[in-house]
Amino acid sequence: MPAAVVIGAGIGGLSAGIALRRAGWDVTVLERAARLEPVGSGLGIAVNALRALDTLGLGDRVRALSRVQGRVGVRRPDGRWLAHTTVDRAQEEFDDSVVLLARATLVDLLVEALGADAPRLGVTVTGVDAATGVVRTDTGEHAADLVVAADGIRSATRRALFPGHPGPVYAGVTAWRGLVPWDGRPLPSTETWGRGRLFGAHLLADDVVYFYATDLAPEGAAHGDEREELLRRFGGWHEPIPSLLAAVRPERIVRSDVHAFATPLPAFHRGRVALVGDAAHPMTPNLGQGACQAIEDAVVLAHAVGDGPAHAVGDGADSVVGGSGLAAYSAARLERTSTIMRRSTAVCRATKLHNPVAVSLREAGMALASRLSSDLMLRSMREVLEWTPPRRAASGRGPAARA
Template sequence: MAEAVVIGAGIGGLTSAIALRQRGWEVTVLERAPAIEPVGSGLAIAANALKALDTLGLGDRVRALSRIQGQVGIKRADGRWLTHTTPETAAGRYDDSVVVMLRSALMEVLTGALGPGALRLGAAVADVDPETGMVRTEAGEELRADLVVGADGIRSRTRRALFPGHPGPVYAGVTAWRCLVPRGDLEVSVTESWGRGRVFGVSPLAGDLVYVYATDVLPEGAVLGDEREELIRRFGGWHEPIPALLRAADPAAVIRSDVHHLAEPLPAYHRGRTALVGDAAHAMTPNLGQGACQAVEDAVVLAHTAGAGDLAGYTAARLARTRRIMRRSWAVCRATKLRAPLLVAARDAALAFGAKARPDLLVRSMDEVLGWRPPEEAVSSRPRRP
């Protein structure tokens, strides 16, 4: 039986392990952390990733834990719509919509599907030999595999082993806040509001929670005081329900982190017996909500190609697509960073005009991203959803 070692137990690593095990691989997942801790944030799983999860028999479990309804789109800071659509419109075009769920809930689905015995916690990797498939842990253990999957995130040690000359991640120029807030009596829908250099997103989740996130242009490594007070100072004058959600937020639950991405794409996603998935391969800004979705796509395609011993086929299938999505996400990030009043007015006018001229523009603009389909062999191995 072919053996695989997956480095990292995030979304991309766990999905890769599940996909490989379903194709008959013996899989060991090495995770540096002593436990998989729940992260207090939400996650968008779009139609492309749902179809990938369907090939693993997990799509409907994810849909059952998710929520999306009402108008979806982009507003100005005063609450006026710039462009919007509905989940039904997206579902009619892509046979699925975008669902929003707790990141921790998706992790529970994935760890449950992985099954016992495969995941080893507290196993930090010290070194990888891409050509031979040798993995050495910090504890001195050596594991040799037919396939090594580097799913160790944006600061990937595996990526450095494959491409030591690559400059690695760079600061995108924005910092990001995330928080889960009780919904209470508030009326909320999936929206993202754009101001001068600032963004505030709202997504209702299953149950009585709302996932909120925000970005602002700040120097890298900026130290702030009370993060909730910083959010109120920046966004407290924006349209409802943003101020009400911030008042309801627990200051201790607000997470902030600078946004980094791979500004220089990698030349390939494999070398020797080793392949990269997720942020290790193509860390992107979060503006299209495709980071986790692309990691799930990676996992399904990798399992499909690696079974034939074709890692070059994996790179061929994933490199051009993920590069395009990285560029699109960065273009949106740059648009949200605009601060000059005339440039912001021109940006907003262009969005509003496009939506008026083509009411389905917001959905159509995502055809290349959301219209993706898994490899036919992977699809044929699972019954199609009705």
């Protein structure tokens, strides 16, 4: 049985482990943390990622957790809608919808699907030999036919494979995320855009609201009380924003600066190593596609490598694994993820507009476009959402992908 080592037990790493196991690989997932504590609070699993999860046998389980209801769209700080659509319209357009859930819930599902023997926690990877597939850790070495680097935005594996790449850069905004209990009232899923500021609020299962906010800030700026800082910046905006911020417990707020690639990698593989998720294509959160693209990566990688290694080429500068190989994985993922990275960065730039004239022009443009086409929001995302996974699940095992 071919052996794969996955570095990192985030969404991309766990998904890759499941996909490879379903393809017949012996998979070991290594995680540096002593216990899994998912970074962030909530996330959206869009149509494209739900289709990818279908190939892992998890799509319907995720769909059953939470589904966006009613109107969704973008508002002004005074509450006026700038652009909106409905979940029903999205369902008609794509025969599916977006699921909003706590990140920890998705991680628990993935761990369960991966199996009781994984991931191995508290293991630090100290080095990877891309030519031989040997993974060195603080507890010993692992020999692998395939190494999957899912070690995040600061990936040490990526830096070793592509030492000349500039890496992620600061996007100019800091972000806050949190979870707040809700009283059961209907809550539309919205983003509110102000002068350089953004606030999103979405109702999850069990009457919990996931919120996120971004604002212009110097990189590395520190705040003493993050809730007070949020109230200072957003407390005068429309309801329920002030109520959410008043209700959130300070320890449930996570703040981090936003970093992303300005320059894509030349490839997502070297030797026997493949990069997935934020290790391969860190992007701003503005399209809600970070986790979705990591899940796509996992499914495409498992399909590309098939049920085992065929041969290694040359001195390890490239590797062909299975019928299609890692070069095919890079080819399938690089252009798509680079396009989504650029689009997400463009939206981030639009949210950063601070000049009153520029903000007024942005609002007028969004409102006009929405009046001209009620499906503007859906049409703008069609290229992203209409993706479908490879026709068969990895190596033909498991359920067929949803077309």
